[in-house]
Amino acid sequence: MSTEKLKETIQKVFPDVETVICWQEGFDKLHTTPLFMTASAQEAKVVWNPLCVQNLTSYLPSMKKKVAVVVKGCDSRTIVQFMEEGLIDRNNVVIIGIPCRGVVSVKKVLRAVDFQPIEDVKCVDDTVIVKTASGEKTLKVSDVWPDKCATCQYPTPVIYDYLIGDAIESDKPAESVYEDVREFETKTLEERKAYFEREFGKCIRCYACRNACPMCVCQDSCIAETRDPHWITQKLSAQEKMMFHMIHSIHLAGRCVECGECERVCPMDIPVAKIKKKINAEMKYLYDYTTGANPDDKPPMYTFNVDEAKIKEHKL
Amino acid sequence: MAKTGFLPKEKIKDFLDALSKDAQVHVPVKEGDIVAFKPYSADAEICLTRPANTSPKAVIYPQCDKLLSFEYTKDPEDNKKTSITLSDKRDYPNAVIFGCRPCDAKGFTIFDKVFVTADYVDPYYREHREKTTIISLACETPFAGCFCVAVDGGPADKVGSDVLMTDVEKGYYLESLTEKGDKVLSLPMIQEGASYQAAAQKIQTEAAAKVKNPLPKGATEKVNPTLFDTDEFWQQVAAKCISCGACTYLCPTCYCFNITDEAARDKGERIRTWDACMFQHFTLETSGHNPRPVKSRRLRQRVGHKFAYYPEKYDGVIACCGCGRCIRHCPVSVDISEIVGYLKDPGQDPKTWIERNTKAAKDGSL
Amino acid sequence: MTENCTCNGDNNPYLPEIATVTRIIEETPNIKSFQVVFNDPERMKNFTFEPGQVGQLSLFGVGEATFVINSPPTRMEYLQFSVMKAGEVTSALHTIYEGDQIGVRAPLGNYFPYEDMKGKNILFVGGGIGMAPLRTLILYMLDNRADYKDITIIYGARTPPDLCYKDDLKEWEERSDVNLILTVDNEFPGWDKRVGFVPTVLKEVAPKWFETIAITCGPPIMIKFVLEGLAGLNFPDENIITTLEARMKCGIGICGRCNMGHKYICKDGPVFTLAQLNELPEI
Numbered sequence: 001m002s003t004e005k006l007k008e009t010i011q012k013v014f015p016d017v018e019t020v021i022c023w024q025e026g027f028d029k030l031h032t033t034p035l036f037m038t039a040s041a042q043e044a045k046v047v048w049n050p051l052c053v054q055n056l057t058s059y060l061p062s063m064k065k066k067v068a069v070v071v072k073g074c075d076s077r078t079i080v081q082f083m084e085e086g087l088i089d090r091n092n093v094v095i096i097g098i099p100c101r102g103v104v105s106v107k108k109v110l111r112a113v114d115f116q117p118i119e120d121v122k123c124v125d126d127t128v129i130v131k132t133a134s135g136e137k138t139l140k141v142s143d144v145w146p147d148k149c150a151t152c153q154y155p156t157p158v159i160y161d162y163l164i165g166d167a168i169e170s171d172k173p174a175e176s177v178y179e180d181v182r183e184f185e186t187k188t189l190e191e192r193k194a195y196f197e198r199e200f201g202k203c204i205r206c207y208a209c210r211n212a213c214p215m216c217v218c219q220d221s222c223i224a225e226t227r228d229p230h231w232i233t234q235k236l237s238a239q240e241k242m243m244f245h246m247i248h249s250i251h252l253a254g255r256c257v258e259c260g261e262c263e264r265v266c267p268m269d270i271p272v273a274k275i276k277k278k279i280n281a282e283m284k285y286l287y288d289y290t291t292g293a294n295p296d297d298k299p300p301m302y303t304f305n306v307d308e309a310k311i312k313e314h315k316l
Numbered sequence: 317m318a319k320t321g322f323l324p325k326e327k328i329k330d331f332l333d334a335l336s337k338d339a340q341v342h343v344p345v346k347e348g349d350i351v352a353f354k355p356y357s358a359d360a361e362i363c364l365t366r367p368a369n370t371s372p373k374a375v376i377y378p379q380c381d382k383l384l385s386f387e388y389t390k391d392p393e394d395n396k397k398t399s400i401t402l403s404d405k406r407d408y409p410n411a412v413i414f415g416c417r418p419c420d421a422k423g424f425t426i427f428d429k430v431f432v433t434a435d436y437v438d439p440y441y442r443e444h445r446e447k448t449t450i451i452s453l454a455c456e457t458p459f460a461g462c463f464c465v466a467v468d469g470g471p472a473d474k475v476g477s478d479v480l481m482t483d484v485e486k487g488y489y490l491e492s493l494t495e496k497g498d499k500v501l502s503l504p505m506i507q508e509g510a511s512y513q514a515a516a517q518k519i520q521t522e523a524a525a526k527v528k529n530p531l532p533k534g535a536t537e538k539v540n541p542t543l544f545d546t547d548e549f550w551q552q553v554a555a556k557c558i559s560c561g562a563c564t565y566l567c568p569t570c571y572c573f574n575i576t577d578e579a580a581r582d583k584g585e586r587i588r589t590w591d592a593c594m595f596q597h598f599t600l601e602t603s604g605h606n607p608r609p610v611k612s613r614r615l616r617q618r619v620g621h622k623f624a625y626y627p628e629k630y631d632g633v634i635a636c637c638g639c640g641r642c643i644r645h646c647p648v649s650v651d652i653s654e655i656v657g658y659l660k661d662p663g664q665d666p667k668t669w670i671e672r673n674t675k676a677a678k679d680g681s682l
Numbered sequence: 683m684t685e686n687c688t689c690n691g692d693n694n695p696y697l698p699e700i701a702t703v704t705r706i707i708e709e710t711p712n713i714k715s716f717q718v719v720f721n722d723p724e725r726m727k728n729f730t731f732e733p734g735q736v737g738q739l740s741l742f743g744v745g746e747a748t749f750v751i752n753s754p755p756t757r758m759e760y761l762q763f764s765v766m767k768a769g770e771v772t773s774a775l776h777t778i779y780e781g782d783q784i785g786v787r788a789p790l791g792n793y794f795p796y797e798d799m800k801g802k803n804i805l806f807v808g809g810g811i812g813m814a815p816l817r818t819l820i821l822y823m824l825d826n827r828a829d830y831k832d833i834t835i836i837y838g839a840r841t842p843p844d845l846c847y848k849d850d851l852k853e854w855e856e857r858s859d860v861n862l863i864l865t866v867d868n869e870f871p872g873w874d875k876r877v878g879f880v881p882t883v884l885k886e887v888a889p890k891w892f893e894t895i896a897i898t899c900g901p902p903i904m905i906k907f908v909l910e911g912l913a914g915l916n917f918p919d920e921n922i923i924t925t926l927e928a929r930m931k932c933g934i935g936i937c938g939r940c941n942m943g944h945k946y947i948c949k950d951g952p953v954f955t956l957a958q959l960n961e962l963p964e965i
Contacts, residue, residue, distance in 0.1 A: 019555075026649040028460045033649035034556040054648055058558065107349050115366045117459050133457075202352070204370070204379065204565050207595075211560035212647045219559075220596045227745075227770055233578040234589040236380045265647035267369055267562050269350045383696045386742040400742060400783045404697050435949075436695045436934045545963070572938035575696075575931045579743035586696075586742070593938055599965070601929050602769030605902065607965040617941075620963065625944035 003048045005164045006070065006098060011043055013094050013162070018065035020096075023052040029121040030106055030130075034059075048164075049123040050103045050141050055259045058214035061087045068094035072103070074148060076157035077257040077292025078214045084297055085255070087217060097160030099168045101141070102152070104128055107269065108144035113137055147273075148260040151176040158293060177258075178281040184274065196242060202268040203241040209262035209272045210248055215255045223247055249275040254283045254301040257292040286310045320509035321501040324487040330505050332356050332414065339410035339449070342375045344368040353413070364415050364453055364483075371568035371641065372416045373423060376444045379565075380589045382406070383440065383575065388582040406440065411448040412500075419464050419637035421452045421476035423568025426626070426635050430571065440588070449496045452477040453488075454520055458527040461640025463653045466529045469638050472520035482516035489516035530653040532661045537632070539624050539659040543666040550612035553655050556648040559611045561592035563642035563650070569622065569635050572598075593617050615650075623656055695934050698740045698785030699725060704760055706780055709846040710839075712767045713811055714776055717753075717760040718786060731755055732793030733818040734925065734953045738933045739763060739775065740785030747771040748930045748948065750815040751788060756825040761788070764814040764846065790933045792953050794819050794923065799895050803832040807908050809880045809900025810839050813846050815925045815952075816899055820854075827859060834889055838865040838880040842873050863887060881907035884915075891917040899925050909956065919957035926952050928965065941965070 010020050014037060024035035024045040032051045035042065048070075056069050057078040071079065076097055082088040110118075113132050120131040129138050142149075155168040187195070207224065210216050224232050224244045232243050249256075256276045263273045283289050286308070287300040307313075323331055335341050341356040346363040353372045354360060384404040391397035413420075424445065431441040455462075455471035464470055474480055478497035481488040489512040492501045500506075543549050564570045574591035578584055591598060594614050600606045608614050626635035636652070643651050658664060705717040716739075720726040733754055740746045747769075753762035767776045778784070796819065804823065808816045816835075823830050835854065839845045845864065854862045865876040865883045876883060881904065889896075896917050898908045905924060912922050928940035928947045935941075935949030943963040945951065 027643050027651045027654070030460070031649050033651075036552070036555040038552065059556075111349055117457055202347070202350075206561040206565045206592075208558075208560040208562040208647050211558040225595075225597060227576070234380065234574065234576050234587060235578060236589075261647070265560075265562070267350075267566060267645040268352070269348055269369075388742070397781065398783060400700050400785070402697065402700070402742075402785070404694050430936055436936075438696075438936065439694050440696075571936075573931070574937070575746065577743050577745050584743050586740075588696075591937070591939075599929050599939060601927075602772070607928065620943075621938070621941070625941065625963075629944040 002098065002165050003046070006048050006096070007043050007046050009096055009162050009164060010037070010046060010068070010070075011040060013068045013096065014040055014043070016066070017068045017094055018063075020068040020070070021056045021059060022046050022070040022096075023048065023054070023056075026051075028118060030109060030118045048098060050101075050128060050145075051121070051123065053103045053106070053146075053264060055212075055214055055261045057082070058212065058261070060093060060214075061217055063092075066092045066094070068096060070096045070098060071157050071160070072098060072100040073152065073154035073157050074100075074257070074259050076159050077154060078259055079292075080159055080295050081215060081255060081257050081292040081299075083295040084292075084299055085302070094162075095157070095160045096162045096164065097157030098164045099156045099166065101126060101155060101168065102145045102149040104139075104141055104144050105146040105264070108146075109139065112139055112144060146260050146264060147180065148258060151179070153177060159295065178277065178284070181274070181278045181281045184278075197238050199270050200241050200245060201238045202270055203245070204268060205236070205241060205244065206267065208265040208267065212261040212265040213248075213252070213256075214259065214261070215252055215257065216248070218251075245272060245275065249279055252276055253279045254287075254289060254299045255291060256280055319492040319498050319501050320513060321490040321492070321506040322484075322487055322509040322512050323481070323490055323506055327487070327505040328362075329358070331503065334503050334505065335412045335414070335500070339412045339447075341412045341414055342372060344415045353416070356414070362415065367417050367455075367459055367639065367641075369641070369645065370566055371420050371423060371639065372413045373420075373427075373568050375411050375413050376424060376448050377427060377441060377571065378444075380587055381440055383586045383588050385585045386577075386579075386583070404439075406443065408443050408447055411444070412451065413448060414451045415453050415481075416450065417455055417639065418452050418471065418473040418475070418477060418480070419462075419469055419639040420568045421450045422469055422473060422637040423476070423639075424450070425476045426569040426633070426637075427571055429630050429633070449478045449500060450476065451479040451481060451497075451500065454480055454482045454516075454523065456483065456519060456523050458523075459640065459644075461643035461651075461653075462527060462638060463530050463640060464638035465524065465527045466531045466535075466653065466656075467634045467636050467638040471523040471527060482519055484512045484515045484519065487512075489513065491516075531657050532663075534662045535657070535660040536662050537660075538627075539620075539656070540661070540664050540666070543659055543664055543669065544616070544620065544624065546666045546669065547612065548670050549658070549666065550616045553650075553658070554612040554615040557594070557611045557615055557650050558647055559594055559596055559614065560647065561590075561594055562645050562647065563652075564592035564594055564618070565590055566641040566645055568637055568639055568641075593621070615655075619652060619655055619659070622652075623659065695787070696932070698738070698746075698787045700783055701761075701786045703778060703780055703782050703784060706778075709764065709848070710844045713764055713846055714767075715752075715762055715764045715846075716775070716784075717762050718784065719760050720786070721783075726758075729758070729761075729788075731789035733796060733822045734791070734793035734815060735789035736791045736933075736948075736952060737761070737763065737786050737788030738790065738930075739765075739771075740787070741771060741774050741778070742785060744774040745771045746785070746787070746931075746933075747775075748790075748927070748933060750818065750925070750952075752814040752817045754818050754822040754825060756822055761786070764811060766811045787933060791948055792951060794897070794953055796822065800829045801831065801893075803890075803894040804830055804834070805889050805894050805896040806833070806835040806837070807880060807884055807896060807898040807900075807912075808835070808837045809904040810844060811846065812898075812900030812904070813837055814899075816897060817847055817850065819897065821850075824854075824857075824860070831893075832861065833859070834861040834863070834887075836863045836865070836880060836883055836887060838867070838878075838883060840867050841870050842866055879907075880904055881911050884908060884911045888915060891915055891921070895921050895923065897923045919960060920955050922956040923953060924956065924959075926954060 020037040023032040026033040055075045116132040122129045342353045343356045345354040346361045351363045351368040387401045431438040478494045480491045599608045622635040701718040701720045707715040738746045749763040854860045931937045933948045935946035940947040942965045
């Protein structure tokens with residue numbers, strides 16, 4: 001029923017825009033893939049279900065003509081952040097918002113069926129029914145959703161021109177958002193070092209995380225690859241890899257909207273979002289700033305106060 | 317008659333230990349949710365039930381390989397004079413890749429034609445290659461994205477492997493395909509294999525039948541040249557691509573590389589590292605001109621190289637083994653078999669393609 | 683100290699040979715020519731190459747870049763490379779002195795089909811640093827003058843100081859068996875010769891196409907208009923030759939960067955006829 005309403009809205013909007021970015025079935029039953037509509041007949045391919053994981057807003061800064069895009073709550077925060085940073089022209093984007101009760105993590109679904117080949121997937125209410133050679137398994141979306149959904153504060157898009165269905169309130173406490181960061185901080189420095197060396201040692205520097213990040217708009221002249229300045233070599237030590245991830249995370253300070261794309265796309269299953277979440281937690285504490293919440297906000301790294309309430313600079 | 321053998325499952329560790337005596341053995345190891353090729357160790361959790369996330373190409377073609385080292389020395393008598401010492405000394409160990417799939421092994425045959433030619437021999441590649449033995453495991457079932465049968469391959473394809481293993485319940489039926497393979501089969505824990513041949517044959521035949529060919533019926537041998545040169549086609553199929561290098565780095569047949577000098581003061585190394593034609597800066601020239609500035613052109617290059625340019629140069633051999641990794645791990649599920657399906661569709665008319673996609677984004681961003 | 687460079691087959695095609703810079707000529711404010719001699723005298727004695735082939739020059743610690751060998755094989759006291767200051771490697775090359783050491787991987791690529799050009803008229807059309815590959819062939823032909831009929835050279839640059847090889851230009855002007863036409867883009871104090879962009883001058887000079895081979899090299903925009911001009915003058919595509927460039931790394935047709943279809947600019951080029959280019963897919 002949501003899908004029908006979505007299709008109707010897309011049909012309504014399509015004549016006025018160059019393309020509508022939405023989701024369609026992917027290469028197998030477990031995957032969806034972005035659809036860039038170019039003909040109204042393609043509306044038949046549009047889908048909306050917990051498999052619609054991609055953040056479609058990452059294409060917006062490079063699109064010059066007027067487009068429409070379908071966004072979940074987390075995706076909509078990206079658009080707000082784009083507006084705060086002047087990266088898009090609001091008049092060039094038609095936002096079709098769709099309230100969301102959570103998507104699935106493909107990796108967690110596969111884990112739940114021991115990585116057997118998937119024959120079929122059906123989405124029914126708040127479950128996904130997965131069929132493999134050993135039979136059907138019903139999984140609750142809340143058992144296989146990515147971490148971001150477990151603490152979601154924005155189930156309804158924060159900005160939209162059309163809303164498909166009724167708004168949903170979050171039923172998750174705000175303090176839960178950075179619980180995992182605080183828990184990690186209880187580890188000793190030695191434990192943390194071992195963790196990062198092990199996890200980031202797996203990195204193959206494919207830059208899927210960087211390119212999937214909607215806020216990472218300087219990916220074409222990235223410090224990871226440039227020789228002027230030559231801060232990172234092409235060698236593959238854990239230090240080089242960590243250096244790239246650190247710089248990438250710091251470039252996202254006060255900008256990361258926690259859409260989770262970076263972790264979703266990593267082919268080596270590295271928890272790349274951890275450092276970004278830590279920095280976000282600090283941003284929240286120091287400046288009481290939440291990314292992607294209000295288009296009129298100023299990102300804290302874009303401005304300064306002579307005296308910051310929570311930073312004791314002068315030791316007076 | 318090719319040599320055959322049988323390796324009981326309880327003897328796998330002994331087998332790998334024996335191979336480790338004079339070679340570095342690389343096995344697919346489960347780490348959390350992923351499976352990656354790692355050097356074998358006694359406590360490694362070997363996983364053979366699904367294809368590894370990464371291909372084993374890093375064993376023969378390391379992601380970072382030293383080409384040469386250089387050092388500047390000042391003349392003690394005349395400090396205006398410096399001399400340079402270069403060294404391309406290398407000491408690669410013997411290696412064994414155990415438990416890769418036939419598609420992975422086929423990938424190395426694609427490299428062979430490029431790196432070892434009549435005109436030039438890449439000595440680094442050749443030495444790694446000659447010192448490596450490949451023991452592949454035949455697949456019993458296809459996984460998401462697999463399409464080896466559409467690119468002249470198969471779940472029990474023998475091309476590129478030294479030994480092919482087939483799981484026959486109690487152990488593995490082994491077929492030696494080369495001299496290196498014969499050596500492997502002469503290890504003491506390998507038993508006689510002839511009695512398992514029929515069972516292995518049955519499994520191999522059944523597996524081949526299970527792999528679906530995603531290409532349309534009557535798919536043409538060569539790609540449709542008009543569609544290949546249609547900008548609107550590439551803009552459409554590349555619209556969702558995010559220009560990362562995941563597909564390239566996981567691919568068993570991709571080999572584009574970069575050469576950079578990494579130095580500190582007067583000493584340093586010239587290294588070769590993997591690169592990807594999908595990256596925006598891959599063809600970027602110093603002047604600022606970029607012959608492939610948009611991702612539609614770069615995707616055209618990647619698909620074209622594998623399915624048009626390489627086959628044209630090398631007698632129709634396709635530079636893709638159908639392993640499906642690029643499809644499985646692409647952040648937005650770009651499906652190369654779908655793209656090739658369009659290009660080899662006998663009924664495809666480029667004019668109709670453009671008409672059917674009339675609002676193809678022409679704003680230059682694709 | 684190092685093994686012989688391998689570009690002729692057996693050894694390591696990535697290993698450069700060390701050479702000493704014997705002379706640096708400041709051609710223009712941003713172009714220098716480097717004359718180099720291999721440190722190994724045997725190698726220098728036995729080195730052969732064809733006009734049009736290139737070499738990769740190394741500044742270890744900085745990197746490598748491709749330059750045409752723009753001295754001819756008929757004058758082998760040194761190898762000359764002309765370098766325009768543009769990026770990391772070229773800027774670093776512009777800081778070295780005579781007597782300094784560099785690496786050389788040469789010869790690479792294909793060469794001008796000078797055998798097939800024998801007995802024909804030759805038209806050279808060059809712009810700026812594009813004169814570098816043309817110079818090799820011009821000098822080679824002048825050293826084998828009897829093999830070729832009329833030689834016409836149209837060469838232009840932005841301003842007179844930007845013209846390369848000023849000594850050669852003077853020599854060629856004085857020769858009666860070479861027709862040299864120089865031009866600069868705009869009027870310039872002290873310049874009393876032609877003024878106008880190279881494609882415009884080409885139209886004015888209107889060389890005949892019959893039994894003439896045209897070879898052109900220069901900035902991409904100039905080549906585009908020159909090719910149009912030559913087509914307008916009825917030059918057949920097989921008789922128009924140009925040299926291409928692209929970002930290069932390995933120089934031996936492997937790394938996948940400079941290919942047009944299955945042909946690599948570093949190995950199957952950089953010399954191509956227009957007829958060959960028409961057959962190849964765009965890069």
